[in-house]
Amino acid sequence: MVEQPANVDAAVNTSVVVDSNDDGTVAQELELENMRSTLEEAIVETRSTPLENRPRLPCIALSKRNRAVVRALNPMLVTYLEASRDLCETDSILFGAALAVCCIIGAKVSTAGRAIGQSSAIPSWRRRIEECIAKARALIGRLMCFRSGNNRPRIVRTVRMAFSGTNVSLSQPDITQKLTERIDDLKQRIAAWGKRIRRYTERS
Template identity: 70%
Template sequence: MDLLVVVDSDDDKMVSHELEQMRSKLEEAILKTRSMPFENRPRLLRIPISGQNRSVVRSLNPMLVTYLEASQDLCETDLILFGAAVAVCRIKCAKLPMAGCATKQSRAIPA
């Protein structure tokens, strides 16, 4: 699948090799998300707003067009966008906690 990549002038430091790696991570994340039950999706982390993070998102946006145009319903669109969010986390090397994994529980008494 050939995708057209449009790079903003702010992103001119990214070379095509980096964009291909990003595309690969995006495709992998979307494929994994499609085959994964909703309950098993990883929890997404909040990534801070920065110029570098925005650059990653701006670079992935044109890559999503092909997937979104082929989307047939809202559920599929949700899977694509969730896969894109997972890809951004992976590109930024954020470790995603898997759903259903034991998490550290607070011993504080709820208000």
């Protein structure tokens, strides 16, 4: 009779501990199932979305929680990767996994497609080159007008600015040759600038 309460207490305590572990296991399984569902939805969405319309993924911090999410999703990818038929499909799977990680940890994902952002953002160096090309073409036009006999004040002022810093005078006998040399030099610069833009476009 003295030992009976102790045995009852031990049984109660044991049952409580077991129930607590069961609840933790069930909660963990539910969480993994939700992650698996999120991963599957992300991969399906990525496969059906063109490459240029995929969202921009943010850089996430390598915290303990984020690392744990990645470690939990890694084993789930095995089935998808083993069934992958080519590199494009593998890329979709990995991008979908990255998207699933962002959704699970609550990271903000941009809905704007990558191609739209890239097309609207023209590099500053390209804008400068295009402005130089436009100015050079306008200068070539005025130099050719002056060479053909157009002596309007605006044309003359532009030609003088083109030869500023040199010993060239507009009244010297070989001014026509100097104008031709200046025009050829500008044309070569325009061609070189155009090649830079084409090389960049081809690499892109």
